[in-house]
Amino acid sequence: MRLWIGLSLPRLPLEVFSPSWCTDAGSVVLEQERVLALSATARAAGVQPGMRRGGVLMLMPDARVHERSPPREAEALYAVALAMLQYTPQVAEAEEGTLLMDVGASLRLFGGVRALCRRVRADVRALGFTASLACAPTARGAWLLARAGGHRSMRRTLKMPTLVRRLDLLDLLLAPPARPFAAWFEGIGCASLGELRRLPRPGLQRRCGRALLDLLDAAYGLSPELYEWIAAPETFAARIELFDRIDDAELLLAGARRLLLQLTGWLCARQLAVERIVLRLEHERGREARPPTCVEVALAEPAWRDEHLVRLLKERLAKLVLEAPVIGLGLEAKQLQPMAPLSDSLFPEPGGSEEDRMRMLELLVARLGADNVLQARPMADYRPEQANVWVPVQQKVSDRARNAQMPPDVMSLPRPTWLLAKPIALLMREHRPFYGSPLRMASNPERIEAGWWNGPETRDYFIAEGQDHALYWVYRERIGADESEPRWFLHGLFG
Known part of the structure; x- marks a missing residue:
């Protein structure tokens, strides 16, 4: 089944300066000295789109006024696209801050269209952006629905007849080629895409050009669509600027997760798994410049999912004491391996898989330190x-x-499950070693002669049994021992 997700970022010009998860005191973005985007705080103060700078400062003297930054918007849109590569390799960039994703082949893997849309929304929210999401059988149809604000009933747009009905109700000016002719369409009483389709095509083409008809045909599935997919780079190195100076290492986790989401998408697109990542904490520049603080996370087993990496970074950052405020974050993938697919056994092992055990050990290393987990x-x-x-x-x-x-x-020889750190000298009673009770030898001797290069050892080891039927590993010294009173030692206990 062919299914597209249209992912629109309607507040992108504002959220490149003030992410959705930041507390904002009132931010305004200007384009050609007029308000293009504004935060909820600025809107509550009376600021309106199209207002000039002077009016904004009169209503909000402390407002944060930014000039629109297309390079920042393009960088942020590419970061979102890189994170979306974990769901499908077919991600394309469209006009007006929108991404198109062909997810028809990914639905079963991620549990259906609703579950996939929930995950996409959660990831975009974690990246710091507000998303408007819509699904449709055509790419341009999904693009128009997403630009219109999306729909709650995602499943109803999976069929072509339903898509046609929904598109017919959309505002005509959602189509960019129609905007230069807005006054003419208003004059003839044409306000929706459904009304536009009922106009004579030859006359519409002569007045408005071919681009508007091409967009309509693509949205309604009457013509093929071709897109250039976003390709993942050969190596991964991402960086973000923080919007304030951070003194607490634990507060850096939100920014680090943004980078990890991009890393996850890159790994899935390249079919790779990472063994070691380095999070670089950038400090002040200029006269008080300090070298970056590097937080390295080494994995026992290669991984490509962000949940486990987030847990490890959370443990490492919780123990980190910052020597200076942090103004930027960078993430690099140092050691990479080909991605190994998960193998489902017919009879799963109790207590979790080998991957679960390795993740537990990695979490202990991040919490206790590498020298304390041996x-x-x-x-x-x-x-x-x-x-x-x-x-x-x-x-x-x-x-x-x-x-x-x-x-x-x-x-091939029996060895005790518990070896004592230091052998214990045993008492002799009636010419037999004694440990709680007289010990009876239950095996033939095993002679060990070694260590001539750093202190020779010559011992005869036995498996001894006590009166309670417990088994012990004991040995008798031979070098320097009196034959009449041999010295016996307890070295281990059997389970």
């Missing part, structure tokens, strides 16, 4: 206390290297 790594040494070292959980060791470090003849 994993065991075997070493090529026969001595039990030297056969293992603790390394950070994010330090990767290949299976081949891990198996090569393990002595092959040791891997």
Whole structure:
């Protein structure tokens, strides 16, 4: 099924200076010295579109007056388009701050048109913009409906007959080619697209040109539509300017999420997953310039979704103490891997998947620090206390290297689940080692002789059993030991 989403940003000229999630004291955007866009606070003070600068300052002396910035608007629209690439690779930029998305092939993946529209709205809101969203079987139809303010009943516009009825009710001046002839259309009593379609086409073409008829034919599905899709760049590096100096690191999370949404779209478009990201906190420039503060997040497993990255950054920023106010943010993707698709097993493992466990470990590392979340790594040494070292959980060791470090003849021998940090000397009673009760040897001895390069060790290890049938791992020293009174030690306990 062919389905398009039209995503209009009607407040884009204003929200590039004052995002929707910012508290605004009264912002006004001027174009050619007249009000183009204004905030709710400015409207409540009496400011109206088309008003001159002097009138604005008379009503609101403390108003924040900005000149319209087309480069900022183009940059913001591209950032939204980059974030939308996570839903479909077919995203095109249209006129008047609008994006067109061909999502017909994405509906089942994201749970249907309603669920997809909710996610799109939430992402645009997180980016700091107000969205007007509409769905239609044609791109120009979705564009016109979105420019008109969208519709609550998205599902009703999935059929062509319904789209035709809705388009017929729209204002004629939503079509840009019709605006130069607004006075003529008003004079003949033509106010809607439905009335426009009933006019004779040859006369309409001679007076208004071919562009208006082409737009109508595309919107009503009478002619094919061709668009140039937005392509993701080869590398990802995004940056935003903050609208105030931030002294608290936790307040930077909203801006960081804007960058992460762009990263998610870029990763999905390039079919990549990221292993390490760097968030750069930019400080004051000029005489008091300071180098940026870099917050690095390393992942145990490559990821391409923003929810997990947001949680990790939230933990890192909560522990960060800023040495200077932050005025800008930058995000870079350092290590990338091809995206590995999720595999659904016939019988899912209880307690979550391997990906869930790795995400939990990454969250612990972000909260406690890399030096406090460790994993065991075997070493090529026969001595039990030297056969293992603790390394950070994010330090990767290949299976081949891990198996090569393990002595092959040791891997098949029984080892206790709990190895004591320091062996405990045992008492001798009736020529038998004693630990709560006399211990009976339940296995043949295993002799370990190693460490000639840093202190030789020669021991005979046994599995011993107590009267309560608990099993212990004990050894008897041979070097320097008296044969009549051998020294016994407890080194581990079996589960």
